[in-house]
Amino acid sequence: MIKIKQLSKIFETDDQSVQAVDDINLTIESGEIFGVIGYSGAGKSTFIRLINRLEEPTNGMVIVDGQEITNLNKDDLRVTRQEMGMVFQHFNLLWSRTVSENIAFPLEIAGISKPERKKRVSELIELVGLTGKEDAYPSQLSGGQKQRVGIARALANQPKVLLCDEATSALDPETTDAILSLLVDINEKLGITIILITHEMHVIQKICHNVAVMEDGRVIEQGTVLDVFSNPQQPVTKKFVEQVMGKPDDEITVESLIQTISSGQILKLQFIGETASHALISKVAKTFDVEVNILQGNIKQTQAGPYGSLYIQIIGDDKVMKQAIDFIRSTTVKVEVIHHD
Ligand SMILES: Nc1ncnc2c1ncn2[C@@H]1O[C@H](COP(=O)(O)OP(=O)(O)OP(=O)(O)O)[C@@H](O)[C@H]1O
Numbered sequence: 001m002i003k004i005k006q007l008s009k010i011f012e013t014d015d016q017s018v019q020a021v022d023d024i025n026l027t028i029e030s031g032e033i034f035g036v037i038g039y040s041g042a043g044k045s046t047f048i049r050l051i052n053r054l055e056e057p058t059n060g061m062v063i064v065d066g067q068e069i070t071n072l073n074k075d076d077l078r079v080t081r082q083e084m085g086m087v088f089q090h091f092n093l094l095w096s097r098t099v100s101e102n103i104a105f106p107l108e109i110a111g112i113s114k115p116e117r118k119k120r121v122s123e124l125i126e127l128v129g130l131t132g133k134e135d136a137y138p139s140q141l142s143g144g145q146k147q148r149v150g151i152a153r154a155l156a157n158q159p160k161v162l163l164c165d166e167a168t169s170a171l172d173p174e175t176t177d178a179i180l181s182l183l184v185d186i187n188e189k190l191g192i193t194i195i196l197i198t199h200e201m202h203v204i205q206k207i208c209h210n211v212a213v214m215e216d217g218r219v220i221e222q223g224t225v226l227d228v229f230s231n232p233q234q235p236v237t238k239k240f241v242e243q244v245m246g247k248p249d250d251e252i253t254v255e256s257l258i259q260t261i262s263s264g265q266i267l268k269l270q271f272i273g274e275t276a277s278h279a280l281i282s283k284v285a286k287t288f289d290v291e292v293n294i295l296q297g298n299i300k301q302t303q304a305g306p307y308g309s310l311y312i313q314i315i316g317d318d319k320v321m322k323q324a325i326d327f328i329r330s331t332t333v334k335v336e337v338i339h340h341d
Pocket residue numbers: 011012013018019020038039040041042043044045046047199
């Protein structure tokens with residue numbers, strides 16, 4: 001578990017002081033993927049760099065598994081840092097070294113013997129999906145492959161925590177998805193805690209369990225991804241949720257749906273975790289003598305299940321339709337009848 005208490009960082013420059021991180025308090029559970037989202041300048045990078053003390057805090061504490069990082073002397077810090085791998089937006093690879101040599105670098109620094117290094121490097125190459133690229137140089141790799149090297153290198157010393165600062169921001173959407181899947185895979189296989197920083201809400205939606213939203217150095221909102229997505233409180237959070245969900249549906253959408261149907265009812269189903277939409281729809285259609293048509297939907301998959309809304313048309317005998325609706329109500333799905341012919 002990582003505890004962050006009253007963490008602050010003020011940068012003093014010649015003519016001004018900047019409060020980059022302002023009194024952050026957070027608990028991050030072992031084995032979770034914790035996302036931090038915020039716009040440029042919110043203090044995300046400073047925050048993640050305070051965790052492994054690449055930046056020294058002005059105030060506050062970082063406690064990792066009971067050990068106070070902020071109190072360690074230089075030698076102890078060097079050892080403890082090996083337990084925290086870091087992945088960067090622009091990969092930060094050594095350009096004159098091959099893939100294998102890049103991954104071996106932190107092992108050399110840690111004083112691991114050559115045979116042991118070789119064994120570990122080949123395990124890592126396989127884990128991140130770079131088999132066949134061992135002797136390539138970074139300049140011969142795609143962006144996604146470079147980041148795989150960055151991730152393998154960060155995992156070399158078997159860290160407990162992986163810190164990712166915009167690890168997918170330099171990648172195209174497809175490559176981003178592949179790298180995000182790799183991070184989930186690593187989280188599940190190795191049980192490693194991942195702290196991930198991003199300005200893209202779909203990254204949070206796809207792989208995080210919990211999320212904190214930063215603005216002006218402060219955490220302004222936090223919670224499980226499903227809670228924050230389904231009930232965002234702060235204006236900044238609402239904007240981030242709109243990035244993936246679009247604007248909340250307005251009258252016009254509903255009006256136009258009504259015009260497309262000539263019979264039956266229109267239901268709005270809201271999914272927050274647990275029940276999968278396709279499974280529910282097919283169960284309703286199979287169990288009750290009703291016709292179900294999907295009119296419009298916007299459902300996203302999160303680590304804790306689906307989230308979003310689905311508009312369906314349901315046609316049938318009044319009594320049977322009511323039974324079907326009662327059945328949907330008995331699940332975790334929220335139902336609203338928005339039109340009845
Ligand atoms: N070394 C530094 N010296 C002075 N000010 C700094 C330093 N590093 C960061 N800052 C300032 O601290 C604030 C937070 O910066 P930070 O890099 O942590 O933001 P960020 O959320 O990571 O932004 P981005 O999304 O652009 O990477 C900014 O106002 C920045 O100018």
